[in-house]
Amino acid sequence: MPRPPALSPSRAGDFQQCPLLFRYRTVDRLPEAPSAAATLGTLVHAVLEKLYDLPPRERTVGAAQDRLEPQWRAMLEKQPDLAELHADASAEAAWLADGRARLATYFELENPQRLEPAGREEFVELQLEDGPLLRGIIDRIDIAPDGSIRIVDYKTGKTPDPRYGEKKERFQMRFYALVVERLRARRPALLQLLFLKDGGRLEIRPTGDDIARIEHEIREIWAEITAAAEAGRFRTRRSALCGWCSFQAQCPEFGGTELPLDPDAVERALGVRPATA
Numbered sequence: 001m002p003r004p005p006a007l008s009p010s011r012a013g014d015f016q017q018c019p020l021l022f023r024y025r026t027v028d029r030l031p032e033a034p035s036a037a038a039t040l041g042t043l044v045h046a047v048l049e050k051l052y053d054l055p056p057r058e059r060t061v062g063a064a065q066d067r068l069e070p071q072w073r074a075m076l077e078k079q080p081d082l083a084e085l086h087a088d089a090s091a092e093a094a095w096l097a098d099g100r101a102r103l104a105t106y107f108e109l110e111n112p113q114r115l116e117p118a119g120r121e122e123f124v125e126l127q128l129e130d131g132p133l134l135r136g137i138i139d140r141i142d143i144a145p146d147g148s149i150r151i152v153d154y155k156t157g158k159t160p161d162p163r164y165g166e167k168k169e170r171f172q173m174r175f176y177a178l179v180v181e182r183l184r185a186r187r188p189a190l191l192q193l194l195f196l197k198d199g200g201r202l203e204i205r206p207t208g209d210d211i212a213r214i215e216h217e218i219r220e221i222w223a224e225i226t227a228a229a230e231a232g233r234f235r236t237r238r239s240a241l242c243g244w245c246s247f248q249a250q251c252p253e254f255g256g257t258e259l260p261l262d263p264d265a266v267e268r269a270l271g272v273r274p275a276t277a
């Protein structure tokens with residue numbers, strides 16, 4: 001059975017970046033070539049998740065690094081086209097070495113022998129009253145003996161410059177804080193992002209105002225998404241990020257032709273049918 005339409009932090013981020021990008025990803029579900037950076041993120045996340053299957057004393061940096069390559073081979077078996085990410089064996093070896101370095105950095109930030117996560121890669125869903133269904137996957141949830149909740153997210157990139165970045169990361173963490181607070185009837189005490197490229201850490205202690213603001217922001221984004229869907233019009237929003245967009249060939253900003261909109265696909269993805277359809 002298809003899942004009902006929902007909003008995740010990355011979908012909301014796509015729409016804020018560019019409504020047409022959002023449409024191509026969420027409504028048209030156009031295929032995108034996997035990137036080496038994103039795949040490294042998936043791989044390192046999988047290793048860190050499984051690390052906690054080991055008894056605490058065996059959670060060493062060597063044990064994590066030893067699991068990287070077998071995990072990569074398992075990913076390749078499921079998705080053989082990932083082999084195209086690397087031009088040759090030495091490029092693949094350098095990429096795996098980057099992955100091992102990320103894992104070593106993780107151990108500088110935390111001691112997994114002292115942690116017993118309450119949730120790993122936890123799928124969460126929350127229906128906002130008179131609003132969207134919120135959905136996401138939380139890398140890790142820790143619960144202290146006194147019941148305090150900590151939400152942890154791993155990033156394989158570097159710490160964003162607070163002058164220009166962080167907005168996306170803060171949005172994502174506050175989004176999860178709202179969802180966890182409603183699901184567990186307790187506000188998370190700490191939201192923690194760990195940046196495994198340079199060992200940076202971003203911590204947020206969410207307040208009631210933060211939660212109220214993020215709920216308001218999410219409702220506004222959802223209202224804009226449904227308005228675009230009803231109008232059958234997803235505008236372009238050109239920015240420096242267009243350089244990383246997979247859809248320039250279908251984007252009028254770059255001389256491409258916008259693909260015709262399929263009203264059924266809009267309804268399936270967003271639960272709203274364009275008024276013109």
Ligand code: SF4
Pocket residue numbers: 017018019020021236237238239241242245246247248251252253254
């Ligand atoms: S190239 Fe830029 S403007 Fe065009 S769809 Fe992608 S993000 Fe939007």
